[in-house]
Amino acid sequence: QVQLQESGPGLVKPSQTLSLTCTVSGASVSGSDYYWSWIRQPPGKGLEWIGYMYYSGSTNYNPSLKSRVTISVDKSRNQFSLNLTSVTTDDTAVYYCARVSITMTAIYYFDYWGQGTLVTVSS
Amino acid sequence: DIQMTQSPSSLSASVGDSVTISCRASQTISNYLNWYQQKPGKAPKLLVYAAFTLKTGVPSRFSGSGSGTDFTLTISSLQPDDFAIYYCQQSFDSSWTFGQGTTVDIK
Numbered sequence: 248q249v250q251l252q253e254s255g256p257g258l259v260k261p262s263q264t265l266s267l268t269c270t271v272s273g274a275s276v277s278g279s280d281y282y283w284s285w286i287r288q289p290p291g292k293g294l295e296w297i298g299y300m301y302y303s304g305s306t307n308y309n310p311s312l313k314s315r316v317t318i319s320v321d322k323s324r325n326q327f328s329l330n331l332t333s334v335t336t337d338d339t340a341v342y343y344c345a346r347v348s349i350t351m352t353a354i355y356y357f358d359y360w361g362q363g364t365l366v367t368v369s370s
Numbered sequence: 371d372i373q374m375t376q377s378p379s380s381l382s383a384s385v386g387d388s389v390t391i392s393c394r395a396s397q398t399i400s401n402y403l404n405w406y407q408q409k410p411g412k413a414p415k416l417l418v419y420a421a422f423t424l425k426t427g428v429p430s431r432f433s434g435s436g437s438g439t440d441f442t443l444t445i446s447s448l449q450p451d452d453f454a455i456y457y458c459q460q461s462f463d464s465s466w467t468f469g470q471g472t473t474v475d476i477k
Contacts, residue, residue, distance in 0.1 A: 294406075294414065294457055294468040310371070310465055343413055354420045355461040356404040360413035 249273040251344050251361035259338075259368050265331040269344030269361060270324070277302050277322045282347035284357065285318060285329045287340040295340075299347055300327060334368045341365050372396050372460055376469035382477040387448045391472045393441045393458035402462035405434055405443045408455045408471075417456075418443065448474070 255267035269283070276283055284299035298308035300318040308316045317330040331338060342364055345357040373396035383389050393403065401421035406414035416425045418434035421441060431446040445452055453476055458469040 293470045294459075296459075296466040296468065307464055348419075350420050350423075352420070354402050354404075355466070356416060356419040357406070357414070357459075358416050358419075358425070360415070363413050 249346060249359045251346065251359060253342060253344050253361045253364040255364060255366070257365060257367060259334055259366060260370055261335055261368055262333055265329070265334050265338060265342075265366055265368070267329045267342055267344075267364065267366070268326050269328070270326050271346070272325070274346060274359075276320050276325055276327055280348075282349070282355065283318075283320070283327045284345045284347050286343045286345055286357070286360075287338075288343070288363070289337075289340045297329065297331075297342075336368050339366065339368045371465050372399060372463055372467055374458055374460055374467050374469040376456075376458060376472045378472060379470065380473040380475065382475055383448050384477045385448055385450060389445045389448055389452075389474060391443045391456050391458075391474075393436075393443070393469050395439045395441075395460055395462075398438045399460045399462035401437050402460055403434075403436065403441050404459045404461065405432075406457045406459065407452075408457065414457060445474075 250272045252270045259265045282299045285297040298318050300306045315332045320327045344361045346359040348358045375394045377392045403421045405418040408414040422434045433444045455471045455473050457471050
């Protein structure tokens with residue numbers, strides 16, 4: 248059974264870097280069948296895709312966050328991580344990690360999600 | 371970015387009702403459209419991918435349709451477990467986007 252679990256600080260100061268890790272079980276982040284992604288949801292609001300990475304190291308980011316985001320993989324620990332620099336209060340959100348599956352016609356979808364972790368940006 | 375607009379933003383319905391949620395893309399996205407269900411305090415769950423393919427294990431009362439710019443999610447006979455927020459999401463272009471969500475609550 249595929250499971251994802253986010254971890255990291257729940258409180259980050261403005262202008263600092265938000266760092267989260269997603270630990271995956273039941274699937275390998277080193278495999279070629281899936282991508283691995285981060286999504287966030289501000290309190291009481293909708294979902295925003297942050298970006299994804301592939302086992303090869305290739306990445307794709309939301310243009311609105313691209314200058315501040317890095318997603319990377321640690322194959323030895325079967326984890327992938329999110330770094331978001333220069334955070335503001337607008338970055339306060341529940342952050343989810345998710346696995347991305349792909350159809351034969353290259354339609355991408357999030358088929359497994361972590362439970363989410365709330366990160367508050369505040370001094 | 372491709373904008374995804376859902377309608378209505380919220381609806382009230384009774385158990386047993388048939389419910390339809392619409393999702394419109396700002397440009398054609400073929401069938402690169404997925405649907406998710408989210409309950410309070412929980413992560414979203416995949417219901418439908420590629421516009422009409424039901425994820426294994428999702429009840430058959432859920433169905434998706436559409437292509438191009440207009441899509442629908444239908445719940446044929448609403449059950450108590452179906453009261454939730456529903457989101458559409460496109461993966462047609464390199465910047466994936468979600469609709470703003472449709473809340474289905476109890477009348």
